[in-house]
Amino acid sequence: MARQILKYPHPFLCEKAYPVEEITPDLKDLVAKMAEIMYDSEGVGLAAPQIGQCSRVVVIDLSGPEKREALQVFINPEIVRADGVEVKDEGCLSVPFGYRADVKRAQTVTVRAQDLEGNEFEVEAEGLFARCLQHEIDHLNGKLFIDHISRLKRSLFDGRIKKSRRLKKDAD
Numbered sequence: 642m643a644r645q646i647l648k649y650p651h652p653f654l655c656e657k658a659y660p661v662e663e664i665t666p667d668l669k670d671l672v673a674k675m676a677e678i679m680y681d682s683e684g685v686g687l688a689a690p691q692i693g694q695c696s697r698v699v700v701i702d703l704s705g706p707e708k709r710e711a712l713q714v715f716i717n718p719e720i721v722r723a724d725g726v727e728v729k730d731e732g733c734l735s736v737p738f739g740y741r742a743d744v745k746r747a748q749t750v751t752v753r754a755q756d757l758e759g760n761e762f763e764v765e766a767e768g769l770f771a772r773c774l775q776h777e778i779d780h781l782n783g784k785l786f787i788d789h790i791s792r793l794k795r796s797l798f799d800g801r802i803k804k805s806r807r808l809k810k811d812a813d
């Protein structure tokens with residue numbers, strides 16, 4: 642696979658992605674690639690910045706890599722309504738060590754986006770779907786789930802990153 646998933650602390654992951662202006666064949670190729678990479682990595686969601694494309698594109702398939710039957714594409718997604726609060730643990734393909742932590746999110750969200758034909762649509766989501774949408778839209782705004790955890794947890798995590806980079810450097 643030519644495109645790899647970028648990992649924290651890659652600087653690209655903290656960039657704000659640009660809106661998609663036009664549905665082009667390149668965009669369709671990008672979406673197809675994103676879906677493939679997401680399935681290969683056994684994820685349920687992926688945002689374009691995670692593979693180094695700075696555009697507001699998200700793919701989600703909650704049926705998982707085994708079934709692959711519910712692919713949803715969100716171009717320029719926006720949260721237009723958010724209600725309630727729910728704390729659950731999350732991980733991310735761009736966060737090393739398979740690290741997971743509790744993240745506070747809205748319980749339900751309404752998201753407005755465009756599909757691959759350029760048609761605008763809205764979805765109301767709850768549970769894992771709502772959490773996944775919020776997580777992926779965060780990626781488009783240069784945010785990772787570890788930006789939501791406590792300072793203590795974050796500094797422990799960053800310590801682990803530093804240590805593993807040091808070990809890698811020593812090995813080189």
Ligand code: NI
Pocket residue numbers: 732733734735776777780
């Ligand atoms: Ni993620």
